[in-house]
């Protein structure tokens with residue numbers, strides 16, 4: 001009954017209150033709005049499978065996918081393949097991030113560093129990492145080394161580009177402040193340069209994570225004997241669409257989780273920043 | 279490359295001899311001489327573009343990329359206050375204050391400096407949570423926490439509203455009375471110069487055109503006839519014939 005208290009008395013015309021300005025925002029968010037689309041898709045899929053409209057050889061039913069997931073977990077294949085995939089992606093991500101960051105700091109803080117590094121990396125940026133795959137296979141074979149190197153190559157470029165850009169766009173007034181306080185170089189780096197470049201670095205990380213999974217998918221589908229990609233490849237040969245879908249869902253979850261982790265880090269690390277989004 | 283023969287003075291005095299600073303072919307300061315005694319509070323006036331900031335940056339050693347020559351002797355311990363507060367937005371207020379400090383008691387000293395400018399309790403705020411006047415007070419705390427012998431300030435209150443500026447004047451006088459650094463305050467506000475300083479310099483065409491010792495009690499006001507006389511002299515020298523108010 002609280003609503004009636006707030007409601008205007010019927011029949012009286014209120015003198016023209018200032019109308020709210022035209023709204024440019026899309027309006028209030030719908031509760032659980034993000035879940036509506038996927039849920040609808042899932043319902044169509046389930047209904048189609050139940051009614052027999054979808055041939056299980058084209059697309060397995062959702063419940064088949066669930067039971068298959070259970071089976072794969074029971075015999076350990078899912079965990080083993082997931083572990084090896086996560087290890088490849090993680091290794092490539094860590095190595096690529098370290099390389100990208102170090103190169104960005106070197107190029108950002110010294111003219112010689114920039115002259116030597118920036119050109120080659122910009123050229124590398126123009127060539128998709130995956131186009132280098134034939135060459136990498138020739139050089140490093142088809143083992144783990146080639147896989148991790150391919151992922152690393154996809155990771156370090158965005159980390160470098162965005163961190164370097166972040167470094168370059170640090171306000172020169174802060175550099176002047178550092179000079180006026182006669183900060184030692186190490187303190188200058190730790191207190192001014194690195195925090196100043198952090199927003200750029202984290203943006204680079206978001207691209208890097210996407211690239212890492214992308215490269216993983218590709219390297220695991222060529223000449224691999226383990227990993228989620230291999231599991232899916234094998235399933236293709238046996239026509240097991242349910243296993244393929246389990247793999248797809250896994251890739252999707254991994255991508256979402258890692259992007260969420262970077263965004264969380266972003267929010268934590270950049271809490272001093274107030275932007276339009278907050 | 280600006281070469282500063284000469285060096286550091288121990289007692290807080292400032293000595294500038296035959297200073298030349300210019301941009302391109304145009305000399306902003308050309309054979310500039312200046313002496314400031316230890317503990318003196320000097321205000322530097324001058325028209326826009328007369329070279330006030332150029333001089334201040336030379337004294338602060340922030341102009342290594344500017345052409346020039348001359349001798350500069352300044353105390354080793356000097357601090358700069360800029361027109362903008364220039365706080366690092368990603369460091370909390372206390373960390374901003376102690377940025378240039380080393381040693382185990384840095385945080386203690388930072389807290390004390392913040393309390394002195396009336397910001398006790400705001401140590402953990404982010405700079406952009408503070409008002410413009412509060413930010414400038416943090417900048418003052420950062421400049422004074424190292425107990426400088428020379429304080430260089432380039433229009434530190436230029437961006438503040440009139441009321442806040444008056445409060446800052448009182449604060450600055452108070453801090454000056456307590457710490458007694460040599461002060462060089464650049465301003466374009468004649469009233470501010472006469473209110474705060476013991477000596478007012480007027481920079482014109484790269485030279486000191488007026489060097490005025492302000493002989494007024496610590497409590498100064500626009501109603502004192504001598505205050506108005508100083509004001510009149512400086513305004514006339516600045517080319518303003520007729521003073522309003």
Ligand SMILES: Nc1ncnc2c1ncn2[C@@H]1O[C@H](COP(=O)(O)OP(=O)(O)OP(=O)(O)O)[C@@H](O)[C@H]1O
Nearest residue numbers: 301302306324325326327328329330331332333466
């Ligand atoms: N980095 C620079 N490059 C070229 N010219 C400059 C540079 N900095 C200052 N100048 C010139 O030197 C002259 C003096 O500048 P300065 O900043 O010292 O003036 P100012 O007295 O501080 O003026 P204001 O009161 O407007 O701050 C000006 O004519 C300005 O155009």
Ligand SMILES: [Mg+2]
Nearest residue numbers: 330331332432
């Ligand atoms: Mg200036």
